[in-house]
Each structure stands twice: as structure tokens, then as C-alpha cells.
Amino acid sequence: MPFDYSLDFRTVDFRQQPELYRVGKGEQGVLLVQPYKGEILPHWRFRTPEVARESGEKIYGLFEAYLEAQDFVGADMARKFLQMGFTRARRYANHKGGKKYDGPVPDDKKGQSGAHGRQELPRTPEDPTKAAAAAIFKQLWDKAKQHPEYVRQRAEFEARYGK
Template sequence: MPFDYTLDFHHVDFRAQPELYRVGKGEQGVLLVEPYKSEILPFWRFRTPAVARESSEVIYGLFLAYLEKSDFVGADMARKFLQMGFTRARRYANHRGGKKYDGPVPDDKKGQSGAHGRAELPRTAEDPVKAEAAAIFKAKWDEAKQHPEYLRQKAEFEARYGK
């Protein structure tokens, strides 16, 4: 099932109601799903390779802790934060200032990815610091999404609650 953006994210506790969670594609819901967003976001940083290394290790530790508790939603959210560390650091590596598209996001498209009719800005010279930070997150993201216990819990979750 696709990620459900119609839920009242200000009032849903996905730890108490995991049946409402959908994995979705990529990073969908990463900044919406509570209490996990509030638990993981304070550790998410990618400014330098050293900061990215510490951040990705802390978030990967949370990922493992969620798996240990059989909390698939938490583990999936930690996986999404690792993925987002990679994608955002890559964006800053490719676009000085991190802005990929020209112009504001239309109000009815906020929270969604994509250009939405806006022109893509040209890439700047690659920032090697941000590229290294991205590679650090990419390695942890790959490790998380291939973790055997994560894959087992994901299959169990999808069988129980639907894709």
C-alpha cells in the first residue's frame, strides 16, 4: 500500500498504532511519523564527514535497538533517516545551498518530492566534503536495508498489515 498522507499525523502515535503505518517509497513520511521523528531527528546531521559519521552511527544504533524490540516501524523510520542523510548530503554536494529547483513549492505540493513545474537548477562543482558525508550515510543505509532481521520484520509487517 502507498504511504497514507491523509492521516492526522499530529495525533497518531505509530508505536501504539503500527497498523496505520505504511512503508511507502523511499523517504515517505520520514518527517511525519511520531514518536519516531522526534526520537531520531535530533541526531540527524550531515554538515561534515565527522558529523555524518557520528550521526549515521547513532541512527544505525537506534535502528538496531528498534529491531531488538521488534519495533519495525521505528527501524524503518531509522532506515529512512539514513537514506535521507545520503540524499540530502548528495543534494548539497551537487547544488551549493542545497536548492535543486527554482522557485517556491506550490502550497498544494508541500511535503511531496519533485519539481512540480519548477525548473531544475544547474549543478555546481561537486562539494567533496558533502560527497564524503553522503558516502558515509549511503554505507549505513545499505547496511540497514540489507540487514537480515530488518528484512524478516519487514516481510512480517507487510504480511500482517498489507503492503
């Protein structure tokens, strides 16, 4: 099932109501789903490879702790933060200042990723610092999405609540 953007994310506690969570595609909901956003976001940084390594290892540790607690939603959110560490660092590696698209996001698309009809800006020469930070997150993201316990819990979650 697709990610449900119609929920009132200011009031839903997904730890208490995991049945409302949907994995969705990619990073959908990464900055919406509480209490996980509040638990993970303070650790999410990618400015330099050193900062990215410390951030990624902390988030991967949270990922493992959520798995151990049988909290799939938390584990999936940590996985999404690792993915977002990769994608955002790559964006900054490819586009000085991190702006990928020209023009503002349409009001009805705020909070959702994608071009939404906007043109992609030209790439700038690659920033090697951001590229190295992205590689650190990519390694951890790949490790998380292939983790046997994550794969098991995801299949169980999707069988119980739908894809």
C-alpha cells in the same frame, strides 16, 4: 500500499498504532511519523564527514535497537533517516546551498518530495565534504536495508498490514 498522507500526524502515535503505518516509497513520511521523528531527528546531521559519521552511527544504533525491540516502524523510520542523510548530503554536494529546483513548492505539494513541475537548477562543482558525508550515510543505509532482521520484519509487517 502507498504512504497515507491523509492521517492526522499531529495526533497519531505510530508506536501505539503500527497498523496505520505504510512504508511507502523512499523517504515518505520521514518528517511526519511520531514518536520516531522526535527520537531520531535530533541526531540527524551531515555538515561534515565527522558529523555525518557520528550521526549515522547513532541512527544506525537506534535502527538496531528498534529491530531488537521488534519495532519495525521505528526501524524503518531510522532506515529512512539514513537514506535522507545520503540524499540531502548529495543534494548539497551537487547544488551549493542545497536548492535543487527553481521556484516555490506548490501549496498542495508541501511536505512531499519531487520537482512538481519545477525545473532542476544546474549543478555546481561537487562539494567534496558533502560528498564524503553522503558516502557515509549511503554505506549505513545499504547496511540497514539489507540487514537480515530488517528484511524479515519488513516482510512480516507487509504480510500483516499490507504493502
